[in-house]
Amino acid sequence: MEDKFENFNLKSKIYFNRESIQLLEQVTGSRAFIVADAIMGKLGYLQKVIDYLSKAGISSVVFTGVHPDPDVNVIADAMKLYKKSDADVLVALGGGSSIDTAKGIMYFACNLGKAMGQEMKKPLFIAIPSTSGTGSEVTNFTVITSQKEKVCIIDDFIAPDVAILDSSCIDGLPQRIVADTGIDVLVHSIEAYVSKKATDFTDALAEKAVKLIFENLPKIYNDSKDSEARDHVQNASCIAGIAFTNAGLGINHSLAHAMGGSFHIPHGRSNALLLNAVMEYNASLVGNASEHAMEKYAKLASILHLPARTTREGAVSFIEAVDKLIKSLGVEDNIRSLGIKEDEFQSALNHMAETAMQDRCTPTNPRKPSKEELIHIYQKCY
Secondary structure: OOOOOOOOOOOOOOOOOHHHHHHHHOOOOOOEEEOHHHHHOOOOOHHHHEEEEEEEEEEEEEOOOEEEEEHHHHHHHHHHHHHHOOEEEOEEOOOOHHHHHHHHHHHHHHHHHOOOOOOOOOOOOEEEEEEOOOOOOHHEEEEEEOOOEEEEEEHHHHOOOEEEEEEHHHHOOHHHHHHHHHHHHHHHHHHHHOOOOOOOOHHHHHHHHHHHHHHHHHHHHHHOOOOHHHHHHHHHHHHHHHHHHHHHHHHHHHHHHHHHHHOOOOOOHHEEEHHHHHHHHHOOOOOOOHHHHHHHHHHHHHHHHOOOOOOHHHHHHHHHHHHHHHHHOOOOOOOHOOOOOOOOHHHHHHHHHHHHHHOOOOHHOOOOOHHHHHHHHHHHHH
C-alpha cells in the first residue's frame, strides 16, 4: 500500500477496568520475561503478575533494574538476562520507564540479531501501566537516554501486542506523580490534535482524552480513592497514546526531551512548564495568527464549553483553562522554581535548542520552528 495514503493503526489489543490483570491467566506461552520497577515489587503487583502467569503454566524471569529515564546501559544489562531466559512472553509492568525499557530490549535485540544475521522470534509483548501518563502501552514510541541525551525511537515493531489497563495498579500514587503523568496525557492529546498528521480519526480520540483529563484529573489529584475518575484518567492516557502514535507530537515534547536530558526534570513536569508558551507560539497569538493551531485550540474550547465567540477568543480561553488546570495541580510557575541556576540554564540553551530541532517529534509540529524561536520559548518559561 502506497505511503501517500493516510492510515490509522492500532496494533495493541486493549483490556481495561479493575482487576483486568487476571487476564494473564489466559496467556499462552512457556516462559515470561518481566520488566518491572522496584516499587511494583514492594506493592505486591509484581507477585500478582507472576502468580497469574503461573496459573497459565508460564514460569517467569524478572528484571527490576529499571530506573527513570532508562539508558542504554540499563537496557544492555536487561538484554543479557533476557537472552538467557529464552522467553516467548515479554511483560512490562510499571510506569513509562518500565515500558520504555522493555521496548528498548525488543528494539536492540532485534537489531543486534539482524547485524549478526539472526532472525529474532518476537515474543508476545504485554504492557501493564502503573501510571496514567505515557500511553506507552499502545505506542510505537520509546525514549532512551544515550550519552546524557534523550533519543526518541519510533518503530512499529516495539508496539505492545496487549495492553492491560487495570486501575488497581495505580492506587495510591503520590500527588506529584498524578499531576506530572496526567499533564503528560493532556500534552499528548493537544499535540496530536494540532499535528500536521492529524486526521478525523486521531482528532476524535484527542478530543475525548482532553475532555476526560479536564473532568477527572483534578478529582484524583485531590482524592486518590476516586476509582471512577482513576479509570477515566487511565483510559484517557491510552486513548491519547493511540492518537499520537498515529498523528505524531510536536515541539512541546522535543523541548521537554532536551530539557529533561540536560537537567533531569521529570518528563511530565517538563511538559507542563513548557505547554502554555508552546501553545501561544503555535497559535501565533502575538503577530500573524496561525489559523490551523488557533482553530484547533478554539474547537477544544468549545468542547469544554469555554468562551469561543471568535476563533481567537476560543484559543485564548483554552490556553487560559490549561494554565489554570496546571496551577491547580501544584505545578511550579516557571523553570527557575525547580532550583535551576540561571547561568547553567543559559549555557545549556543553545545545545537544548539544537537537540530539540533534531528530535523526532519536531517535524509534525503545526509551525516549523527555528532554533532561535525554540531558545525564546525556553527563555520565556524560565
